[in-house]
Amino acid sequence: MDVIESSPVQGNNLDPWYDSYAGRTAGLAASEVRALFAVASRPEVVSLAGGMPFVSAIPEDLLAGSIQKVMAERGPVALQYGSGQGVPALREQILEVMALEGIRGSADDVVVTTGSQHALELFSKLFLDPGDVVIAEGPSYVTAMVIFNSYQADVDHVPLDEHGLIPGALREHIARLKAAGRRIKFLYTVPNFHNPAGVTLTWERRLEILEICKSEGILVLEDNPYGLLYFNERPPAAMRSIEEEGVVYLGTFSKTLAPGLRVGWALAPHAIREKLILANEAAVLSPSSFTQLIVSEYLNQADWRAQIDTFRGIYRERKEAMVAALQEHLPELSWTNPTGGFYVWVTLPEPLDSKAMLPRAVKELVAYTPGTAFYADENGRQNMRLSFCYPTPEQIKLGIRRLANVVTGELDLLDTFAGTGELSQLRLARGAFPPSDLR
């Protein structure tokens, strides 16, 4: 007990096993986005925070036929362990899905995973030693960074603009990291409808970034959950369509069908693919045969392309509602204007702090994700991620009106206290004690 009581315990001084955890466990902290799920679930709050797809748009009967057929015709296979690589027929169908983004590959190089999140975890387990560096956009997907940190790697953020990751900045960062003797393991990138930034990498930049990574010997981890959810024009073809040996590609059915099934995949060069299978077997023996067969049967018998079109229409309408409401109620802010996906990235006027402002927003019954969640460093206080995927256009309008009240209120407050010196103290106190349901 002596050791335990003198340890730098964080929030838990009653853990007799505190001293037994692996070094990596210190890096495994609750994310800010996680804490927000609790808030988002209260019905009176308009949540622009979560990234839940609008699965209610799936007709009740759409999956029922597939499920019945699987149980009637392939029950014993669906209920049994399967292979660590995934169901062969589904891997063939995944090739069809990826072909829509210009990718040609072999079903042999596809590994089915428990959502593409698990592919990200398995890949990180295979590649990351403590002290390694992962290059990622700044901002970047929060739960990817949680994984990288859990393997004790550092995230180096390369800035993006409205055309995506900036190649010149990437070059500079690589040079600086190499000069410092750091070991760069891979570039993690979300080229289409970026989470959280909402921007899409241009074709020219895809070519340039692949060229840079190839010449520097850096593997590219291309995470593409939103590529098929474009509003009007398709995004450029996937980076994996240009380069095979240097890209590991991640895809998922979570956004084009349903996340509750937990079916995603990786497409990887042979040797990496083989190790992903071994890691998958160690982690879960095999991904669920049941949900894999259901997705496979769904792709067989349903008009899945039409269902994706339905989703695209819904998300386009919601994005337009959000941007219109921002223009109407918050013209003093700036934001990205995504051409697909789930997210708008908002920049607040200079003195505002999205993290400090959040408790007030929740009091006004609107939630968002503060930009700080998407940076491994101290950046992002001037940003927030607004999700338009789940709330209806009406809820979005209401949410933005409420957000406008919050922003106006904060700006008034700042005006009042401006120059009095009490402002910074006030904000510090607020940041230190968010309401308990936000922790």
Added chain:
Amino acid sequence: MDVIESSPVQGNNLDPWYDSYAGRTAGLAASEVRALFAVASRPEVVSLAGGMPFVSAIPEDLLAGSIQKVMAERGPVALQYGSGQGVPALREQILEVMALEGIRGSADDVVVTTGSQHALELFSKLFLDPGDVVIAEGPSYVTAMVIFNSYQADVDHVPLDEHGLIPGALREHIARLKAAGRRIKFLYTVPNFHNPAGVTLTWERRLEILEICKSEGILVLEDNPYGLLYFNERPPAAMRSIEEEGVVYLGTFSKTLAPGLRVGWALAPHAIREKLILANEAAVLSPSSFTQLIVSEYLNQADWRAQIDTFRGIYRERKEAMVAALQEHLPELSWTNPTGGFYVWVTLPEPLDSKAMLPRAVKELVAYTPGTAFYADENGRQNMRLSFCYPTPEQIKLGIRRLANVVTGELDLLDTFAGTGELSQLRLARGAFPPSDLR
């Protein structure tokens, strides 16, 4: 390419990323059991190798009603992301399942995982640093050891006998390891119907082992997939029923319902539970809501205890068929006589080598798992694991007859070569070149 070509590449000299893998990836090798799945799937082979439950014993309609109800009444929840801890109602029901083995706990301390294999993976990620030691029975569950190795921990085998892990030996091993300055992280144990040894830890030994671990400050990881599959008498109550703070308990629906759903769980002390949730969220965001709700509804509406009774009857009959066939055809061997579960552990007469004999067995159309798969060291050549869970009693009898031919043939061969000096060479060559489908 220079680095790559001069590297100690194992079976893959065309991997441009060979030099980029994490240190832990070297420990992630294909298991012998994995290789056997390929063999087992050929219909002409009687496989006594795999550990697949006999899911065909599940009536076709048994799950259909639950699935329909979930989709009709809770579709949008089933298809959506859920919590990283798992569905609350299911966690309550898991308490009822565990109560059958004497466990009392709180649903708050249950974490639902993608099969209990994933609980094993997450727990290992939280606890294992390179060079740590995991104490396990010798022999032990193969894919647990794959995980421990993948986190660069060493497995220290403590022998078992027909009453399970030997407490005196455990004491000695702990003393020796501590004297050598090794860091013991936990005891991994399968107390009921051990995989692969088929033995069950007595009540007295459960108490003694918990006492030893408590006084030595060693956490116990109790893995109990087979506990409810006893043939006649219940096994002693779970170790977790005796000790709460020092035991992390793993359970699963893979053997009492169906592995294709991938629903298992951990019951852990508060602080560890909290970290398991974070690790689960990082790895898969949330386990499948869809399969969790189906299991929950099944537990609600089906007579699941009766279904477990059905499984128990089937496995009892198969075990009896296997033991009777061994008595009839292979009286020169010795074996454990399990009172539940899936496995019989066979010891071959002194000169025979189960690993070297395997290619011949497959040629004779019978497969088993060589004992070497279940040891982290060089032990097990004199053992084999025979599974009676999946083949019918008739197939089991046929398989044992074929196995008797193989054993007799090997013994004849040994007699022929005895004293000629050619024997060891012959066996070495055979060990080095198994047929390609066994690699």
